[in-house]
Amino acid sequence: MPELPEVETVRRVLKKDLVGLVISDIEIRYSGIIEDDLNYFINNIKNKTIEDIKRRGKYLIFKLNEGYMLSHLRMEGKYFYVPNNSLDNKHIHVIFKLNNGYSLLYQDVRKFGKMSYKKEDELYDTNPLNELGVDPILDTNIDNELIHSKIINKRIPIKSILLEQSIITGLGNIYVDEVLFSAKIDPNRPGNTITLEESNNIIRYSKEILEKAILNKGTTIRSYTSSLGVEGNYQNFLNVHTKNICPHCKNTLTRVKINGRTTYFCNNCQR
């Protein structure tokens, strides 16, 4: 499911249930999810207490009493907090047994998701978090000129730049289309043609749209992709993504592939 608003929604739901619980055992059924050596991962997480759940970009950060567990849901990753042995299927790849008779299940139909253990001093200074750009929700002092200078250093389409996560983190295929529509920018425009004013609008609308999407618990487009049974509501506020008609000028929207990703925009309103 996850772009920033969906990951933030998962974070909030999990945090209510999990803080204070101890991970008493870990079962790994598909090791491709775990980026570390399996024994290293298990030995460092087993018997640790979950003290907090944080987020940066699209990453979930489980703060343990010693170190962190980093988790990225990629396309289909989902967590379920359920009583032991009450739910199982072939797409559940990691099971965290908790000390209260409940389990945290990680389900991932496409097996793209990743988890790793990070030591206290590694978290923000090593891959992958040290590669991330500014988080429009978490970072309050964003250097607009710096963002612009990074954008105009590139010649690839602005949509591709925003999907890279290295300048701004949190936007994915849906919200990039929405942000560029609000900013009236053609997603094909090369980075080196983006003005400071346009760059500032990208930052401003990223904040606005992501905030509103979080308030609506994210976007649920295809029903099977809902996580934790939590259905988002922001699909009712989308302007262009999955749409046919421009809500502003009523022209037919253009649908193209950029970076292999389906892209919706209005070639009348977005220049």
Place this chain on the structure above:
DNA sequence: AGCACTGTTTACAT
């Protein structure tokens, strides 16, 4: 049946 598609990221070739 076969192909195109999917809310992500990264490894690899050029």
Place this chain on the structure above:
DNA sequence: TATGTAAACAGTGC
């Protein structure tokens, strides 16, 4: 270094 393509995988829909 920068950019474009393919790959990781499983399911749905035409």
